[in-house]
Amino acid sequence: MIQEAGDYTLGDAYTLLPFNNTIVELSMTGQEIKNVLEDALDYALSPDGSTGAYPYAAGLRWDVDSSKAKGDRISNLEFKGRSDSSWSSLNMSQMYTVATNNYISSGKNGYLTFGDISKEGRVVDTYLGYAQSFVDYVKKVGTIKKLPLSEYSTQSFK
Numbered sequence: 001m002i003q004e005a006g007d008y009t010l011g012d013a014y015t016l017l018p019f020n021n022t023i024v025e026l027s028m029t030g031q032e033i034k035n036v037l038e039d040a041l042d043y044a045l046s047p048d049g050s051t052g053a054y055p056y057a058a059g060l061r062w063d064v065d066s067s068k069a070k071g072d073r074i075s076n077l078e079f080k081g082r083s084d085s086s087w088s089s090l091n092m093s094q095m096y097t098v099a100t101n102n103y104i105s106s107g108k109n110g111y112l113t114f115g116d117i118s119k120e121g122r123v124v125d126t127y128l129g130y131a132q133s134f135v136d137y138v139k140k141v142g143t144i145k146k147l148p149l150s151e152y153s154t155q156s157f158k
Contacts, residue, residue, distance in 0.1 A: 013132070017131045020131075021130050022102045022127050022128060023102075023130050024099070024123050024124060024126065025123070025124045026099075027095055028098050030079075030091045030096065031092040032117060033060070033077075033096060034092070035071075036055075036111055038070055040055040040111050041054065041066075042073075042110065049110055050109060053110040057153045060077065060079055060090070061080075061087065061150075061152065062075065062153065062154065062155065063075045064154055064157045066158065076155070079091075106118055
């Protein structure tokens with residue numbers, strides 16, 4: 001659904017984000033972030049999986065080689081924080097705060113590493129509805145546009 005102009009409503013957001021999920025924050029190492037991306041990619045590529053599990057992220061980008069084994073498919077993993085002017089390699093031992101929804105954070109849809117981290121208690125539920133948060137974001141920025149290719153999560157796929 002593309003809306004050229006006008007008010008963006010909670011109903012519009014639920015068309016895009018049809019579930020009643022909340023935003024959670026997880027404390028993760030760079031290696032755990034890579035692991036969760038590998039988990040999701042593996043599930044998305046699996047015959048019994050779901051293409052809806054394919055990982056997307058803000059502030060992260062990577063290359064995919066689907067011919068490799070799980071654990072080696074994601075490469076050139078880079079991070080760019082909100083105030084950063086350039087991309088840098090994700091530090092595998094550094095701790096990061098990752099936001100996702102409460103469903104995915106429980107390990108559903110192939111996101112197994114998120115589930116492990118949640119079971120360890122390294123998760124905080126903000127109790128902010130993700131659809132309402134998206135509406136609030138759109139109202140704050142005024143206009144949303146398609147990202148430049150350099151900001152896409154998947155930079156290359158083979």
